[in-house]
Amino acid sequence: MTGHDLPSVVALGGALxxxxxxxxxxxxxxxxxxxxxxxxxxxxxxxxxxxxVGSLRPVLDAGGRALTSWTYAVARLDREQAAIEADAAQxxxxxxxxxxxxxxxxxxxxxxxxEAGRQAALAALRRxxxxxxxxxxxxxxxxxxxxxxxxxxxxxxADGLR
Amino acid sequence: MAHTRxxxxxxxxxxLGRAAAAGADDVxxxxxxxxxxxxxxxxxxxxxxxxxxLRLISAQADYVVAAWPVAQADGARRSMAANSxxxxxxxxxxxxxxx
Numbered sequence: 644m645t646g647h648d649l650p651s652v653v654a655l656g657g658a659l660x661x662x663x664x665x666x667x668x669x670x671x672x673x674x675x676x677x678x679x680x681x682x683x684x685x686x687x688x689x690x691x692x693x694x695x696v697g698s699l700r701p702v703l704d705a706g707g708r709a710l711t712s713w714t715y716a717v718a719r720l721d722r723e724q725a726a727i728e729a730d731a732a733q734x735x736x737x738x739x740x741x742x743x744x745x746x747x748x749x750x751x752x753x754x755x756x757x758e759a760g761r762q763a764a765l766a767a768l769r770r771x772x773x774x775x776x777x778x779x780x781x782x783x784x785x786x787x788x789x790x791x792x793x794x795x796x797x798x799x800x801a802d803g804l805r
Numbered sequence: 806m807a808h809t810r811x812x813x814x815x816x817x818x819x820x821l822g823r824a825a826a827a828g829a830d831d832v833x834x835x836x837x838x839x840x841x842x843x844x845x846x847x848x849x850x851x852x853x854x855x856x857x858x859l860r861l862i863s864a865q866a867d868y869v870v871a872a873w874p875v876a877q878a879d880g881a882r883r884s885m886a887a888n889s890x891x892x893x894x895x896x897x898x899x900x901x902x903x904x
Contacts, residue, residue, distance in 0.1 A: 646840020655835040655852070662828040662859075669820035681813050685872050689813045692865045696821055699858050703828075706851060783844055790847040797854035804861040 652714045659707035666700045691804065699800045706793045713786040720779050727771050734764045741776055743768055815873045822866025829859035 670693065681689045728738050735746040743765060753761065836852045839845040 648838040651837035655837050658831045658835045662824065665824040669817055669824050682873065685869060689818065689869050692818065692821065692869050693813055695862050695865065699862065703855065783841060787843060787847040790851045794851045794854045797858045801858040801861050804865050
């Protein structure tokens, strides 16, 4: 419907959250009795390393969650739009580019009450379609804003290590 | 962050570097196709920024690991060998059997 490859977005979200988990596992000190403490001269570099990981970890987690949530929201809206299209087809309408148009077949002559019912259905379909479009714009804008924030945070982590 | 200030082990640094290097590849290869132009741009910029940070973390980990003397890492083992007076010094250094 929207041209998104949703499974690939879910896969990216999963990869980001999995990486956050791997960082958690790696950060737990696995001190063996044979391992010495970090040499004093190396401590600033080691601190910079783990600080960077500590700062990037929530970015990975939040990015993964944001993308996964967005995917579910888009899939729900796609299903809602498919239901609207199915309902529109029952009244002989088609939905193209988010607009309702009369079907291409010959139009039947119907009674006045039937025509009134058809027009009422058309108005209801338009309202539902508008709600879906508004919701789609809202979820897209929300995830874009979150990704922009997270991009800035990731850039900050990288800048700290340059 | 507290981990560093408490104690960072060399093996943790190694694992962090590995995770970051693999993560940079994973994230770049998982970059999805998104139909909407604005969304596609936001996702692409995010993925690139994350991959960039991961590459730098990997490089930092490599540096820390390389500068962290490996010889110290098996200090306890060498200490145990040094305490064994029955084993000649030449054998202790090479690790070969004296039998």
